[in-house]
Amino acid sequence: MTTGGAAEQFIRVAAETTEAAPSPSIHVGQAMRRKEDPRLITGKGSYVEDINLTGQLWAAWVRSPEAHARIVSIDASAARARKGVHAVYTHEDLDIEASLPMIWVPPEIEVKTPHHPVLAKDEVNHVGDPVALVIGDDRYAVIDAVEDIVVEYDPLEVVVDPEKALEEGSPLVHEQLGTNKVCEWSLGGGDLEAGFAEADVVIERRIVNHRMAGAAIEPRGVLAEFRADRLTVWSSTQVPHFLRLFLSILLGVTEDKVRVIAPEVGGGFGSKLQVYAEEIGCAWASMKLGRPIKWIETRTEGFMVTHHGRDQIDTIRVGAKRDGTLTAWHAKIIADLGAYQMLLTPAIPPSSAFVMCGVYKTPAVQTDIVMVMTNKFGTDAIRGAGRPEATHMIEVTMDQVAHELGMDPLELRRKNFIPPFSNGHETPIGVTYDSGNYGGALDKLLEHIDPADVRREAEALRKRGVYRGIGFSTYTEICGNAPSRVIGPKGFGLQGGGWESATVRVHASGAVTLYTGTSPHGQGHETGFAQIVADRLGIDPAQVDVIHGDTATGPFGLDTYGSRSLSVGGEAAARAATKVAGKARQIVAHQLEAAPEDIELHEGRFSVRGSPDKGMTLPEVAGAAYVPDNLPEGMEPGLDEQSFYDPENFVFPFGAHACVVDVDAETGKVSVVRWVAVDDCGPAINPMLIDGQVHGGITHGIGQALYERIHYDESGQLVTGTFVDYALATAAELPSYETDRTETPSPVNSLRVKGVGEAGTIAASPAVVNAVIDALRPLGVDYINMPLTPMRVWEAIHEANGGVRA
Amino acid sequence: MSKTVPVHLRVNGVEHQLDAEPRLLLVHALRDHLGLTGTHVGCDTSNCGACTVHFNGQPVKSCTVLAVQADGVEVTTIEGMAKDGELHPLQEAFWNDHGLQCGYCTPGMIMAAAGLLERNPNPSEHEVRHALEGNLCRCTGYHNIVKAVLDAAKTKGATVSAQREVSA
């Protein structure tokens, strides 16, 4: 099996050791309640839709009802004639030549990428493809006008099944590319053939990891204003800095004249890690008309044209010896990218490959990916982005292997766990894990739940037709995106870096502002980052104001995704604060005639070691820094420091989850009755925030396993385009979760932390599937694909019993 | 645009008079006409509950009500929950228990939960979970929301309905 050029470029990274943070942890580690909440619980948050500008107009989009068609004609005369309509634009009106961006250019691999226009030119390629942009006085007027626009389509053949799209003679999504295949990409290491040769059993499974949505409860929205040669765009985005750059490139306004503000953002989960047609189109219209333009996505639009995630057909082969020793893994992935490649679309499936070793010491691991286009909307990063797919494959298959060998699934896992390590473990595929103790996390999990108890309960319940099962998942994942030389142009091929910035500004009064280049949307950075900075400056987190999501306020940043904010952005904040503290020490030493090494933080003061009464508070130091009549020789005034931090490696959180389900054999309904999770993301900055991330993450994974599915029918119509059909779990379907932690420090950063935003999602779906299969084994069911809807479970039960489908 | 009709709204104890299209949704009247942007819109099918307000003390989805239907009704929004600088016990509990992350579902959750506590001052976990069935949250997995509602129920005063507070 060959490895692609990009894979070879995936540099082996040694874990770096950094000195521990010098300041005492007073606020770090505390479950401090959030600084962002008072405004949010009183209705005072400002999301994009809450912001209105004088003279603003509203935008709405005419969208294709066809999955694939030629545009014959567009008649907008009736709409243009309506009172309250200012303009209707079609492709011809837009003088935007560049394509919407896609930023993955892997060395030595051609990624077939269609031009992606803001408004469809001649042809539509998925349902929802925007055909015209209407601008009018208010939100109701533009929707009326959209209804008045008549577009004539000449339907083309549609392909929605990625396997069919790869067949000879398949309809082509983009005729001019001559193929639906985007690229092939591989990553592997170890001797796969030898691995399978020495295996006593080889198991193969076809695992469908279906398409799902981010489904943030706040829809997307844009407000764009072009005034006095400056473009300001408020957007519900995770990536204001990316957006500024691409607005500048696409619209020809220099970056210094573009400001992007991500105000309060109501959730993202990857779906707002994108540069969308609507953002560019509204900004363009604001320049054209000289009026602020506002667009708020409807939920129906959200399901159609906010990017989806997952959508892989995975064929996994695994070899094991009779005693359970794993000898080889081989994953073949067909990734359905949809009709257009968006910002990171083809870069997502490779993330599966990076964690295909899981937490096991398998000597040979290979992942081969084929990416393909279909007449659906684009896929891109959705919570976990490639790692949930890999973990699902690995952990579901582990249970299948255990069953085949007649082994306990946990015993099989323990037999193959990579032993504990604290400073780098190199996997056969060249990815170096930072630190891990997988057995430790499982031990901790089993302190909370005893599988034997569940089995006893299961027996009692079976008499009532209820089948109880337990499923596990022991995972690691790769996050904290990250080292520029690994992910960048010469490495993996992203046309960007992976660093993060922070500025710590101590004002003359001693008040402190932290500017972070990350852009949170619910994670609680204002609190967690304030805790980090406060400890380094001897102040209370309440005194640290955290500013984010506004490109005009701080240095360039790389925003929030890939569970990177804390381990990259938080570390940058820590480093900037440490620089400020260093300067403060010098000032204090100078003023108090002591050596800088002898100045320590003690009860909120920079004081001389051994004489705590001799010292200065931060406001006193700030006063000295800004009224610089007594600074050390050669020192510049001011107390304002910046850090650009580019980590040496990713971080690899891990953990062990257990799920208990009850299956009603009559109806096929699955209920999650218990969830126990032990996650390890290094030492906690704020354990309450970690729990919150884990709860939400698990729920996302349960959602995919049981309820949620973006489903297109054969003609490319989106069948699950509202919350009526796309079922998010409600409180009534879920149990309360039992969470615990182990804390294995990361050697990569001084905070010792790893990310946790996606971990729960990455862990969750295989635990559910394993639990359901465990429950149904007495009925002869060995395997089912997600989503485990009642119908699918019922069918599986009946098929296993030789029954006839209803 | 169709012709407008006069609508009289009483929101959080304050009277408003507006001329509105008959099709204007209550949620848009609150947000666009009265500037009460704490009430959010998360869907177009009455599923998410982000728009929940109280209609004579009862939680309703304000995206499913026309402004004209609210004529003469006592409407309470999230902005009307804190009184004299004191947070409503539910607001306090959501804060203490990390019952919110992005905060978008939160106003609707709090209004729906206030309706529950009015009907049932001492709900079980099961009852809380079922009462919030019409409100979607993508961030929290509901764990801390449920905890917050149970904690608020234990707090004295949580059961005072928003309506009574307004008229007090």
Ligand code: FES
């Ligand atoms: S906005 Fe979703 S229910 Fe009202």
Ligand code: FES
């Ligand atoms: S807190 Fe984000 S949707 Fe509930």
